[in-house]
Amino acid sequence: MDTFTAIDKEFDKKHIWHPYTSMLNPLPSYGVTHTSENKIYLDTGDVLIDGMASWWSAIHGYNHPKLVASIHKQASTMSHVMFGGITHAPAIELCKKLISITPKTLDRVFLADSGSVSVEVAIKMALQYWISKGHKGKNKLMTAQKGYHGDTFAAMSVCDPVNSMHSMYQGFLPEHIFVAAPKAKFDEQPSQQELDSLEQAFLEHHQHVAAFIIEPIVQNAGGMNFYSPSYLAKVRQLCNKYDVLLILDEIATGFGRTGKMFACEHAGIAPDIMCIGKALTGGTMTLSATLTNEKVAVGLSEGEAGVLMHGPTFMGNPLACAVANASIDLLLENNWQAHINRVNLAMAELKRCESLTSVVNVRILGAIGVVEVDKAVDVAKIQRFFISKGVWIRPFGKLIYIMPPYISSTEDIHKLADAIYHAIDKQQY
Numbered sequence: 492m493d494t495f496t497a498i499d500k501e502f503d504k505k506h507i508w509h510p511y512t513s514m515l516n517p518l519p520s521y522g523v524t525h526t527s528e529n530k531i532y533l534d535t536g537d538v539l540i541d542g543m544a545s546w547w548s549a550i551h552g553y554n555h556p557k558l559v560a561s562i563h564k565q566a567s568t569m570s571h572v573m574f575g576g577i578t579h580a581p582a583i584e585l586c587k588k589l590i591s592i593t594p595k596t597l598d599r600v601f602l603a604d605s606g607s608v609s610v611e612v613a614i615k616m617a618l619q620y621w622i623s624k625g626h627k628g629k630n631k632l633m634t635a636q637k638g639y640h641g642d643t644f645a646a647m648s649v650c651d652p653v654n655s656m657h658s659m660y661q662g663f664l665p666e667h668i669f670v671a672a673p674k675a676k677f678d679e680q681p682s683q684q685e686l687d688s689l690e691q692a693f694l695e696h697h698q699h700v701a702a703f704i705i706e707p708i709v710q711n712a713g714g715m716n717f718y719s720p721s722y723l724a725k726v727r728q729l730c731n732k733y734d735v736l737l738i739l740d741e742i743a744t745g746f747g748r749t750g751k752m753f754a755c756e757h758a759g760i761a762p763d764i765m766c767i768g769k770a771l772t773g774g775t776m777t778l779s780a781t782l783t784n785e786k787v788a789v790g791l792s793e794g795e796a797g798v799l800m801h802g803p804t805f806m807g808n809p810l811a812c813a814v815a816n817a818s819i820d821l822l823l824e825n826n827w828q829a830h831i832n833r834v835n836l837a838m839a840e841l842k843r844c845e846s847l848t849s850v851v852n853v854r855i856l857g858a859i860g861v862v863e864v865d866k867a868v869d870v871a872k873i874q875r876f877f878i879s880k881g882v883w884i885r886p887f888g889k890l891i892y893i894m895p896p897y898i899s900s901t902e903d904i905h906k907l908a909d910a911i912y913h914a915i916d917k918q919q920y
C-alpha cells in the first residue's frame with residue numbers, strides 16, 4: 492500500500508475556500524488521497540464509486556495510462572512556452588482535431604484557460620464583430636433563464652439571474668435580455684406559443700443584440716433542463732432572420748456526454764461561436780477553447796481594432812494541449828458511442844425512484860441521469876449517507892444527478908442508482 496501525505500482538514504476548514512462555500516460555516520470537505528479509474532479513495536480508507544466525473548470532466552476515468560503518459564512525455568519536452576509570437580505542435584495538432592470534430596463551419600480556434608474565460612472570449616468576439624461592422628448599438632446579449640455560463644463577470648451576467656444573485660451585483664453587472672427557459676422537454680415539440688414568444692423577443696430587441704447565448708439541449712447548473720432540439724433549431728433560425736450571432740456553450744455537453752459528440756448535433760445546427768472546456772483534457776488539466784467561423788473571425792479582424800483583444804498568459808499551454816490530444820484520440824478510438832449507450836441503459840435503474848412519492852421526476856439523456864425531488868437537498872446529510880454506501884454524488888438544490896465517467900461498469904452505475912433510491916426512500920436528504 493502506498494503511503495500518502497496526511498490531509499490537514501483543520502487547516503483547510505479555516506483557511507481555504509471551496510466552491511460556493513461560506514468561510515464561517517463551510518460544508519465538510521472529504522480528504523482524498525488518490526483516484527483510479529472510476530474510484531475516489533478517501534484518507535479514511537473509504538473507496539467511492541464516482542458519479543460526477545469531477546464535474547463532467549473525467550470522461551475516461553482517473554489516471555488513464557495514455558493520458559498520464561502524454562503528460563509525462565510533454566512535461567519532459569516543454570511544459571509551457573508563451574504563445575505570443577511562438578507556436579508549437581501540441582496546439583496545432585489540437586486545433587486541427589477540434590476543427591475536424593466540431594460542426595464544419597467552425598474553423599478558427601482561440602485556446603483559453605478555463606470555461607468561464609472561453610465564454611468571455613466568445614462575448615468579446617461577438618461584440619467586436621458588430622463594432623467592426625459599424626453596428627455599435629448591437630451591444631447586448633440575449634439568453635434564456637436557467638442558464639449557466641461560468642463565474643467571471645461577463646459570463647455571470649448571462650447566467651440565470653436568480654441562481655447567480657444578479658440583484659446583489661446590481662449596478663456592476665451588465666444587464667442583458669432574458670427570455671423564458673425552454674419549456675418543451677427533449678422528446679417534445681415546443682408549442683406555437685413558446686416559439687412565438689421567443690420570436691417576439693427577437694423582434695423587439697434584435698437591433699441591440701450582438702448574440703444569443705445558450706447551452707445546447709442541456710441547461711446544466713441552472714436546473715438540469717433537457718430541452719427540445721426543435722427549440723434550439725428555432726433559435727438558430729431566428730438568429731439568421733434577425734441578424735444575431737449564436738453562441739453555444741458546449742462546455743458541459745461536449746465530447747459525447749449527451750449521446751452526440753456535441754449537443755448541437757441533436758438539432759442539426761451549427762453556432763457562429765462555440766465554447767468547449769471541461770472534458771477537453773479528459774479531466775486532467777484546465778483548458779478551454781472558443782471556436783468560430785470565417786464570417787466572425789474575418790469580420791472582427793477587418794474592423795478598427797483589427798485584433799481580438801485577449802491573450803492569457805497560459806494560452807495554448809503545451810502540457811494541456813498534449814493531454815487534450817491524447818483524450819480526444821482515446822475518445823475516437825474507443826467507440827465512445829457504444830460506451831455512452833451502455834451507460835445510458837444502465838442508468839435506466841434510476842427509473843425505480845419514480846415509485847417514491849417525494850420524487851418529482853427522473854430524466855436520462857446520454858450519460859446524464861437526474862432525479863428531481865420535492866425539496867432542496869441537505870447536501871451535508873445526503874453526502875454522509877452516500878459515503879456510507881461507497882458512492883460520490885454531489886447534488887444541488889432539488890437535483891440529485893449523475894454523469895459518471897464513460898468507463899463506469901453497469902454494476903457500478905447500478906450502485907449509484909441504488910444509493911440514490913435508498914437516500915430518498917430513507918429520507919436521508
Ligand SMILES: *Cc1c(COP(=O)(O)O)cnc(C)c1O
Pocket residue numbers: 605606607608610639640641642706711712740741742743768769
Ligand atoms: C462549467 C461550465 C462553465 C464554466 O467553466 P469553468 O471551467 O468552471 O470556468 C461554463 N459553462 C458551462 C455550461 C459549464 O458547465
